[in-house]
Structures are given as structure tokens and as C-alpha cells.
Amino acid sequence: MSALLENHIxxxxxxxxxxxxxxxxxxxSDTLYGVAYKxxxxxxxxxxxxxxxxxxxxxxxxxxxxxxxxxxxxxxxxTRNTAIDKLRSSKTKTDKEIQLDVSDVxxxxxxxxxxDFIDMRENLLKIDSKYKIVLEALFFDGMTQQEASEELDIxxxxxxxxxxxxxxxxxxxxxxxxxxLFLLTLIA
Amino acid sequence: xxxxxxxxxxxxxxxxxxxxxxxxxxxxxxxxxxxxxxxVRKTYNELQENLEEFxxxxxxxxxxxxxxxxxxxxxxxxxxxxxxxxxxxxxxxxALLFASASYFFYNQNLNLQEENSMVTNQIKLLEADMKxxxxxxxxxxxxxxxxxxxxxxxxxxxxAKDLKAVAYVNPVKKLSYINVQNLPHLEEGQYLQMWAEVxxxxxxxxxxxxxxxxxxLLAIPYSEDAVGYITIENEGSNExxxxxxxxxxxxx
Numbered sequence: 001m002s003a004l005l006e007n008h009i010x011x012x013x014x015x016x017x018x019x020x021x022x023x024x025x026x027x028x029s030d031t032l033y034g035v036a037y038k039x040x041x042x043x044x045x046x047x048x049x050x051x052x053x054x055x056x057x058x059x060x061x062x063x064x065x066x067x068x069x070x071x072x073x074x075x076x077x078x079t080r081n082t083a084i085d086k087l088r089s090s091k092t093k094t095d096k097e098i099q100l101d102v103s104d105v106x107x108x109x110x111x112x113x114x115x116d117f118i119d120m121r122e123n124l125l126k127i128d129s130k131y132k133i134v135l136e137a138l139f140f141d142g143m144t145q146q147e148a149s150e151e152l153d154i155x156x157x158x159x160x161x162x163x164x165x166x167x168x169x170x171x172x173x174x175x176x177x178x179x180x181l182f183l184l185t186l187i188a
Numbered sequence: 189x190x191x192x193x194x195x196x197x198x199x200x201x202x203x204x205x206x207x208x209x210x211x212x213x214x215x216x217x218x219x220x221x222x223x224x225x226x227x228v229r230k231t232y233n234e235l236q237e238n239l240e241e242f243x244x245x246x247x248x249x250x251x252x253x254x255x256x257x258x259x260x261x262x263x264x265x266x267x268x269x270x271x272x273x274x275x276x277x278x279x280x281x282x283a284l285l286f287a288s289a290s291y292f293f294y295n296q297n298l299n300l301q302e303e304n305s306m307v308t309n310q311i312k313l314l315e316a317d318m319k320x321x322x323x324x325x326x327x328x329x330x331x332x333x334x335x336x337x338x339x340x341x342x343x344x345x346x347x348a349k350d351l352k353a354v355a356y357v358n359p360v361k362k363l364s365y366i367n368v369q370n371l372p373h374l375e376e377g378q379y380l381q382m383w384a385e386v387x388x389x390x391x392x393x394x395x396x397x398x399x400x401x402x403x404x405l406l407a408i409p410y411s412e413d414a415v416g417y418i419t420i421e422n423e424g425s426n427e428x429x430x431x432x433x434x435x436x437x438x439x440x
Binding site for chain 1: 219
């Protein structure tokens with residue numbers, strides 16, 4: 001996401017221009033839908049989550065402060081928290097432990113696979129699964145580090161270090177080739 | 189200081205903040221650290237970038253038609269917001285009207301209360317006045333009706349031919365009154381003044397005014413063997429009667 005486009009969207013949001021939602025959808029819907037799906041693990045629920053998240057984004061547009069968070073961070077927080085709430089309120093909560101152990105990105109929305117992201121998925125697979133499990137538990141399953149430590153039976157210190165190392169690994173993988181790849185996709 | 193930052197980064201507060209999972213108090217603390225320490229800020233920014241990359245790797249093509257649904261919901265939201273705004277405006281107008289009406293009635297009520305107390309006061313004054321007058325009239329009637337009361341008719345001399353007055357004197361009750369029936373025409377600056385000679389001294393009994401004095405009895409201090417005079421005087425207070433201007437006298 002170019003800083004220029006991001007600034008433009010933020011301006012539109014603050015002006016309460018509906019075009020902002022359209023642009024946000026074009027640029028972030030796939031990622032946010034993926035996040036919602038990863039949390040609720042159900043297509044219908046994920047769609048509901050995405051709708052509700054966008055309504056919240058629109059309602060809270062005035063409160064977004066670019067100095068406190070990047071646009072994506074803000075969108076992610078809203079979507080993630082909406083998804084976690086949805087999951088809690090829907091009684092279809094499935095067994096968390098099993099889901100965690102077998103979590104496999106290829107199982108996610110097979111029909112909706114976006115070829116643009118396949119390279120990234122492959123990259124993600126390169127991260128040691130021990131990091132991936134921790135990151136997913138914290139980011140998508142709404143667990144605190146303490147909860148993740150208990151659920152995954154990993155000491156809290158290890159959770160913390162795996163989170164940090166995992167994120168660093170991600171950075172190594174993505175920062176150079178992915179940024180280039182993204183720029184290329186954007187230009188194309 | 190370094191130690192403090194390290195300790196902070198070792199907690200999971202920054203990660204929790206990244207995900208929007210901190211409590212209000214924790215949020216304040218994290219935001220303070222981000223604002224104060226460049227190292228924390230740098231780590232936070234890295235975390236944000238990593239989060240975006242990490243989340244993107246889970247991207248799934250959103251179903252067709254979802255965009256339209258979302259846009260129409262946002263539009264509906266907007267129109268209800270607008271509707272709400274217009275309701276809010278209407279409500280404000282009503283509230284304002286109500287407030288000004290209340291103020292108006294409050295003011296009116298205040299004015300009426302004031303007026304009411306004024307009227308009540310006036311009625312009280314009138315009542316007191318009436319009582320006083322009634323008492324006067326009663327007293328006068330008692331005097332006039334008393335068989336001991338003598339009536340003296342007074343007429344002006346040639347200086348004041350039109351002067352007509354009646355004096356009532358009751359030596360038993362030691363009361364005397366004078367009733368001026370008609371005043372002579374006087375030149376401007378002149379008026380009639382009453383006097384009484386009591387024990388060789390001239391007492392000023394006041395000026396005779398034509399207005400309203402016709403039906404009134406003027407009380408005169410009673411003294412045996414007193415002589416009353418009416419003189420024409422010039423404007424300005426006169427302590428002694430002008431003898432050559434005597435127009436009438438009464439000997440009680």
C-alpha cells in the first residue's frame with residue numbers, strides 16, 4: 001500500500017466520503033476477509049464479520065488517528081476483534097486445540113484462492129511451523145501469550161521469543177522480495 | 189533507562205497493543221512509551237509492518253457481491269445517520285422552543301406575581317384610606333349632629349363677595365370645623381388663608397383650596413373666645429395675616 005494512497009483514503013475517511021470505503025475494500029478486503037476467515041473458520045460468518053467490520057470502520061472513521069497506528073493496523077484490530085466477538089457469540093465454536101494443530105493455510109477458502117498471494121503463502125511455509133503456530137494462536141485465535149502458553153503447552157518465555165523471532169523471520173522473508181513483488185503487482 | 193525500555197519490550201504489552209487487546213490503562217502506558225522512546229517506536233513500527241505482511245499471507249479472495257452489500261450497508265448507515273442528524277436538529281429546535289416558551293411563561297408568571305402583590309398592596313392602602321375617611325366622616329357627623337353644635341354662616345365682605353362658608357362649633361366637645369362653600373375669584377398669585385386668634389396670638393390654620401374643599405370640613409383648633417379670620421394673601425408663606433385684606437371673620 002503506497003503511503004500516498006493510504007493518506008488519500010485517510011483523508012476521505014475523515015471527510016466521511018463514502019469513496020473511502022470503496023477504496024478500502026479494493027485494497028484490503030482480501031486480507032481482512034482472510035483474517036476474518038482464519039478466526040471464525042466459516043465462510044458465512046467471515047462474510048458477516050467483514051460486513052460488520054466495514055460498518056464499524058465507517059462509524060469509527062472520525063476516531064482513526066494516523067499518528068497512533070498505521071491504517072492497516074487499525075483495520076486489522078477492528079476486523080480481528082469483530083471476528084473474535086462473532087466467534088464467541090456464535091455457538092459454533094469448534095475445538096480450538098485441534099484447529100491449532102492442523103492449521104494449514106491451504107485449507108483456507110480454497111475456492112477463493114488469490115493467485116497474487118500464492119508466493120507469499122509459499123514464503124510463509126518457509127517459516128518454521130513452531131513460529132507459525134505461535135503467531136496464529138496470538139493473532140487469529142485471540143489468545144493472550146499466557147493462554148497460548150497453556151494451550152500449546154509451551155513455556156511463556158518461549159512464546160515471547162518465538163513471537164519476536166517469528167515476526168523477524170517474516171520480515172526477512174518479506175521485506176526484500178515481497179515489497180518488490182507488491183510493487184510489481186501494483187504497477188501491473 | 190535502557191533497562192526500563194528492555195523490560196517494557198520484554199512484556200507482551202506492545203504486541204497486545206498492536207492487536208488492540210490492551211486495557212485502557214495499558215493503552216495509555218504503551219502510547220506513552222511509544223511517544224517517549226524512539227527504540228519502542230521503531231519496534232512498534234516494525235511490528236505493524238510485520239503484522240501487515242503476516243496478515244496478507246492469509247489473504248483470501250473475498251466473495252463476489254460482498255462489496256456491493258457492504259457499500260449499501262454503509263450508505264444505509266449514512267442515511268440513518270443523516271436521518272438521525274435531522275431528528276437531532278428537529279429535537280434541538282423543539283427543545284429550544286420549549287426552553288424559550290418556558291422562559292417566557294416563567295417571566296410572565298413573575299410579572300403577574302409582581303402585579304398581583306402590587307394590586308394587593310393597593311387594595312390594602314385603599315382599605316386603610318377608606319377606614320380613615322369613614323372614621324373622619326363619622327366624627328364629623330357626630331359633631332354636626334350634636335345638639336350643642338352651633339352653626340355660623342360666613343360671608344365675605346366686599347373684597348370677596350363670593351366667599352361663602354359655614355363654621356360649626358361645639359363648645360362642649362371643644363371642636364370646631366369650617367366648610368367653605370364657595371371661593372371668590374382671586375387674581376393670580378393670591379389665595380385665601382385661615383387664621384385664628386387664640387389668647388392674643390395669630391395662628392396660621394392653612395390655605396383654603398377650592399378643589400375638593402367644598403364637601404370637606406376643615407378642623408380648626410378650638411379655643412374659647414377665639415376669633416377666626418380669612419384673609420387674601422399673596423404667594424409666599426405669610427406668618428402674620430395682612431389685616432387690610434381680611435375678608436371674613438368669625439367670633440366663636
